[in-house]
Amino acid sequence: xxxxxxxxxxxxxxxxxxxxxxxxxxxxxxxxxxxxxxxxxxxxxxxxxxxxxxxxxxxxxxxxxxxxxxxxxxxxxxxxxxxxxxxxxxxxxxxxxxxxxxxxxxxxxxxxxxxxxxxxxxxxxxxxxxxxxxxxxxxxxxxxxxxxxxxxxxxxxxxxxxxxxxxx
Numbered sequence: 422x423x424x425x426x427x428x429x430x431x432x433x434x435x436x437x438x439x440x441x442x443x444x445x446x447x448x449x450x451x452x453x454x455x456x457x458x459x460x461x462x463x464x465x466x467x468x469x470x471x472x473x474x475x476x477x478x479x480x481x482x483x484x485x486x487x488x489x490x491x492x493x494x495x496x497x498x499x500x501x502x503x504x505x506x507x508x509x510x511x512x513x514x515x516x517x518x519x520x521x522x523x524x525x526x527x528x529x530x531x532x533x534x535x536x537x538x539x540x541x542x543x544x545x546x547x548x549x550x551x552x553x554x555x556x557x558x559x560x561x562x563x564x565x566x567x568x569x570x571x572x573x574x575x576x577x578x579x580x581x582x583x584x585x586x587x588x589x
Contacts (some may be wrong), residue, residue, distance in 0.1 A: 424490065424527060424530065424532075427490070427492075427516045427525070428451070428523070428525050428534065431492065431494065431523060431525075432523060432534060432546055435494060435521055435523060435536075435543075436536075436543055439521065439538075441560050443541060444496065445495070445496050445521050447465055447468055447469070447494065447495040447496070448465065448493075448494050448495075449464075449465055449468070449491070449492065449493045449494070449495075450461075450489035450491075450492055451482070451483070451486060451488060451489040451491050451492075452488055452489050452490040452491075452492070453487070453489055454489070455467050458486065458488070460479070460482075462560065464478055468493070468495060469579070479491065489527060489528075490526065491523060491525075491526045492523070492525050492526070492529045493522070493523070493524045494521070494522070494524075495521070495522050496519060496520070496521055496522070496538070497511075497519070497520055497521075497522045498511035498512055498514075498517040498518065498519055498520075499511050499517065499518055499519075499520055500514050500517055500518070505583065511570070518537060518538075519537070519538040520535055520536055520537045520538055521535070521536045521538065521543060521544060522534070522535055522548075523535075530553060532548060532549070533548070534546045534547070534548055534549075535547045535548075535549065544580065555563055587588075
């Protein structure tokens, strides 16, 4: 699987979508043997409602499906610096900024692409390699994405039912 080719196509698609609609709809999907499986909306909604639950469900799905890659695209808020030495959640900060986040996670690599939104325009993509087993002496930094951390093995239908029932 050519992860660079896939991510370049995704970045172009995200940019086109943003120019056309003025926003990016959050989407997450898995790729296995060249086929794409989009995560159902109830699971994706958890990304904004309860990130811990979202990652728990996605990790479990990865255990069951064993995809080649997991990809997440979303608009996010961020803060550049701590305010007066105190960390504040971006969603609660008056100093928050907006960006588009594209994270690609495979068994050997996790790469995050980040494009800040200013004046309703996407900026240049910045790349952060969070984890890379393909390069010698590369430090492993653990993130939230699921291909390295398996929890259990439910069927995908069980995850959808669990996400639909969440918050009731």
